[in-house]
Amino acid sequence: MLWVDKYRPKTLDQAIVHQDIAQNLKKLVTEQDCPHLLFYGPSGSGKKTLIIALLRQVFGPGAEKVKVENRTWKVDAGSRTIDLELTTLSSANHVELSPSDVGFQDRYIVQEIIKEMAKNRPIDTKGKRGYKVLVLNEVDKLSREAQHSLRRTMEKYSASCRLILCCNSSSKVTEAIRSRCLNVRINAPTEEEVFNFVIIKVLEFIGKKEGLQLPSGFAARIAEKSNRSLRRAILSFETCRVQQYPFTSNQVIPPMDWEEYVAEIASDIMKEQSPKRLFQVRGKLYELLINCIPPEIVLKRLLYELLKRLDVELKHEICHWAAYYEHRMRLGQKAIFHLEVHEHLQGFPHHDIWMKIRQAPEMP
Amino acid sequence: MAPVLQSSQPWVEKYRPKQVKDVAHQDEVVRVLTNTLETTNCPHMLFYGPPGTGKTTTALAIAHQLFGPELYKSRVLELNASDDRGINVVRTKIKDFAAVAVGSGQRQGGYPYPPYKIIILDEADSMTEDAQACWIIEPLASRCAKFRFKPLSEEIMTSRISYICKEEGLNLDAEALSTLSSISQGDLRRAITYLQGAARLYGSSISSKDLISVAGVIPVEVVEAHFSACRSGDFDVANKEVNNIIAEGYPVSLFLSQLFDLVVEAEDISDEQKARICKHFGEADKCLVDGADEYLQLLNVTSHVMRALCNMPEEFHYDT
Numbered sequence: 001m002l003w004v005d006k007y008r009p010k011t012l013d014q015a016i017v018h019q020d021i022a023q024n025l026k027k028l029v030t031e032q033d034c035p036h037l038l039f040y041g042p043s044g045s046g047k048k049t050l051i052i053a054l055l056r057q058v059f060g061p062g063a064e065k066v067k068v069e070n071r072t073w074k075v076d077a078g079s080r081t082i083d084l085e086l087t088t089l090s091s092a093n094h095v096e097l098s099p100s101d102v103g104f105q106d107r108y109i110v111q112e113i114i115k116e117m118a119k120n121r122p123i124d125t126k127g128k129r130g131y132k133v134l135v136l137n138e139v140d141k142l143s144r145e146a147q148h149s150l151r152r153t154m155e156k157y158s159a160s161c162r163l164i165l166c167c168n169s170s171s172k173v174t175e176a177i178r179s180r181c182l183n184v185r186i187n188a189p190t191e192e193e194v195f196n197f198v199i200i201k202v203l204e205f206i207g208k209k210e211g212l213q214l215p216s217g218f219a220a221r222i223a224e225k226s227n228r229s230l231r232r233a234i235l236s237f238e239t240c241r242v243q244q245y246p247f248t249s250n251q252v253i254p255p256m257d258w259e260e261y262v263a264e265i266a267s268d269i270m271k272e273q274s275p276k277r278l279f280q281v282r283g284k285l286y287e288l289l290i291n292c293i294p295p296e297i298v299l300k301r302l303l304y305e306l307l308k309r310l311d312v313e314l315k316h317e318i319c320h321w322a323a324y325y326e327h328r329m330r331l332g333q334k335a336i337f338h339l340e341v342h343e344h345l346q347g348f349p350h351h352d353i354w355m356k357i358r359q360a361p362e363m364p
Numbered sequence: 365m366a367p368v369l370q371s372s373q374p375w376v377e378k379y380r381p382k383q384v385k386d387v388a389h390q391d392e393v394v395r396v397l398t399n400t401l402e403t404t405n406c407p408h409m410l411f412y413g414p415p416g417t418g419k420t421t422t423a424l425a426i427a428h429q430l431f432g433p434e435l436y437k438s439r440v441l442e443l444n445a446s447d448d449r450g451i452n453v454v455r456t457k458i459k460d461f462a463a464v465a466v467g468s469g470q471r472q473g474g475y476p477y478p479p480y481k482i483i484i485l486d487e488a489d490s491m492t493e494d495a496q497a498c499w500i501i502e503p504l505a506s507r508c509a510k511f512r513f514k515p516l517s518e519e520i521m522t523s524r525i526s527y528i529c530k531e532e533g534l535n536l537d538a539e540a541l542s543t544l545s546s547i548s549q550g551d552l553r554r555a556i557t558y559l560q561g562a563a564r565l566y567g568s569s570i571s572s573k574d575l576i577s578v579a580g581v582i583p584v585e586v587v588e589a590h591f592s593a594c595r596s597g598d599f600d601v602a603n604k605e606v607n608n609i610i611a612e613g614y615p616v617s618l619f620l621s622q623l624f625d626l627v628v629e630a631e632d633i634s635d636e637q638k639a640r641i642c643k644h645f646g647e648a649d650k651c652l653v654d655g656a657d658e659y660l661q662l663l664n665v666t667s668h669v670m671r672a673l674c675n676m677p678e679e680f681h682y683d684t
């Protein structure tokens with residue numbers, strides 16, 4: 001088991017990070033009438049961990065006995081029948097699923113499956129709770145229709161079913177859904193916390209459990225390179241352990257492959273703008289997408305790399321275009337197309353911006 | 365299903381008015397429906413308005429008051445977006461429901477029992493997104509008396525909240541009450557949820573500060589730090605602020621609305637600059653609704669605000 005999973009705190013009391021929120025959650029479920037919850041915050045900040053610990057708080061150790069199933073539902077979509085496949089994780093008292101995984105048909109999941117579960121799934125009568133819980137992941141990726149379809153279900157069956165929704169960006173969750181939940185923000189550790197406490201504390205905790213010697217400053221260096229993501233810090237800690245142990249304080253902390261790759265692309269763009277180079281860059285972008293790095297992540301990383309290399313005026317311009325094309329990407333479906341256009345802009349010989357990029361001195 | 369305890373309902377449901385007369389702030393529709401209860405004359409109606417203002421509540425209340433618990437099932441058909449499986453399904457359901465005849469109106473057991481049925485097409489807005497459904501919803505809508513549900517005023521909100529506080533044995537001072545009303549922005553459902561959250565976290569005496577923390581309002585300092593980074597004219601400094609805001613997980617749409625207020629109120633910014641800035645807030649808001657990335661939208665607005673504040677040219681060298 002990976003360390004990120006192995007050392008996930010199991011109970012709210014064991015939380016190392018977000019202790020205050022964990023204690024608040026405990027108070028929130030003291031009575032039977034807890035409202036629906038919406039957890040939001042950046043990836044790797046600890047949302048899932050708190051949700052799992054909360055379920056345990058509510059239902060006891062039974063909540064940990066989960067069964068993973070790949071299930072197929074046949075859904076009557078008016079004129080035809082469609083098959084929907086989804087992975088569910090369930091215990092006697094709760095079910096967890098990511099309805100957006102089925103893509104544009106997600107509203108059928110909400111209308112059929114989630115509604116049925118909310119309405120009919122029995123409550124474990126041995127349990128002391130009068131309700132069951134549905135955990136829905138990535139609700140920010142749900143289509144508008146799917147979100148709309150969730151509204152009345154959240155109200156109608158709320159006596160016997162609570163929803164715990166989880167997402168990264170709460171701006172993408174409709175006002176009506178947010179209005180139906182208590183919103184719980186889970187932040188990534190703030191800058192000072194990264195360096196001083198939180199992530200380091202988690203790494204030292206794991207180091208101790210694994211019986212490892214940490215040279216001074218080593219955990220701090222990992223924390224610094226973690227992008228403020230707990231998950232990422234723990235993952236690179238484990239990678240370091242595999243690559244070299246005993247640790248040395250100046251040991252290389254390996255970056256993510258795909259990030260290296262984007263940095264390379266950025267350098268390519270800066271060095272030369274020719275049709276040939278454009279073709280190469282396009283090939284590299286395809287490769288990233290084929291490896292399932294989400295296009296908006298690629299775009300943002302590319303922006304990050306280019307911002308390091310451009311002069312001031314172009315910084316403004318390029319963030320304008322990044323926002324413009326990412327939005328276009330949302331409206332259309334062809335990610336690669338828009339990434340290419342974005343790319344194209346840098347490389348297109350007739351635009352001023354191209355001239356500017358060529359003149360911009362490259363950072364050392 | 366195990367018997368459900370009354371107390372296991374969240375407060376929003378517990379305090380959903382059961383009678384039309386208890387629906388707050390929507391006087392016009394309440395007047396019409398009170399009349400309906402006397403004459404049993406019920407026009408077709410279309411309710412619209414922002415979340416948590418009483419649309420569903422009102423529709424359910426009138427249906428219950430007309431038919432009571434016994435006839436409710438046979439006389440009231442509630443359809444909502446969770447049933448919306450293609451317009452054919454909806455059409456068939458409505459047809460089948462309408463086909464069964466009703467007996468003549470006879471007041472019984474205290475309920476008017478009017479000789480018609482009620483169809484509640486809740487959340488009809490999402491049905492209109494289905495192109496085919498438009499053909500049904502549009503002509504329906506044109507025959508309806510339309511009622512706009514207004515965001516609840518702070519006074520009304522305060523009085524409803526005070527009532528719930530009394531029922532639940534909570535203590536809110538005047539400041540806390542007014543804070544709760546203003547942060548809920550006319551959405552009573554949100555107000556009730558915040559109140560319940562605060563009650564669980566902070567006990568029966570709830571302060572204004574408690575409510576602000578439950579509601580997840582973005583601290584003024586965060587917005588001000590960002591704003592002064594924009595004034596500095598230093599792109600990298602501002603970008604760092606943007607990264608912080610994202611890492612903190614603050615909802616960008618909320619952040620933008622708080623920043624907007626700051627810009628509008630700032631006295632040292634010319635109207636021209638304000639106009640230039642506001643345009644971009646509108647655009648970003650729309651993009652966010654379309655599902656655009658929060659970081660990119662915020663960074664873009666930030667860049668435009670900075671350019672306006674520092675009198676950098678509005679146009680880029682290259683334009684589409």
Ligand SMILES: Nc1ncnc2c1ncn2[C@@H]1O[C@H](COP(=O)(O)OP(=O)(O)OP(=O)(O)O)[C@@H](O)[C@H]1O
Pocket residue numbers: 151176179375376377379380381386387388389390413414415416417418419420421422513524552553556
């Ligand atoms: N006008 C009102 N008077 C009294 N209570 C209200 C009113 N509006 C909302 N509430 C409270 O808020 C809750 C939600 O209201 P309701 O379901 O009617 O909202 P809605 O207008 O249908 O919103 P949505 O558009 O999100 O479906 C109710 O259960 C009730 O507790």
Ligand SMILES: Nc1ncnc2c1ncn2[C@@H]1O[C@H](COP(=O)(O)OP(=O)(O)O)[C@@H](O)[C@H]1O
Pocket residue numbers: 003004005007008009014015016017018019041042043044045046047048049050202230231234
């Ligand atoms: N409160 C916490 N205390 C200690 N470690 C945590 C805590 N929250 C998260 N972690 C660690 O960080 C990892 C990532 O957290 P996770 O909950 O999966 O993030 P998210 O759901 O926000 O993406 C977890 O696997 C766990 O090892």
Ligand SMILES: [Mg+2]
Pocket residue numbers: 044047048
């Ligand atoms: Mg997660």
Ligand SMILES: [Mg+2]
Pocket residue numbers: 419420421486
């Ligand atoms: Mg409603």
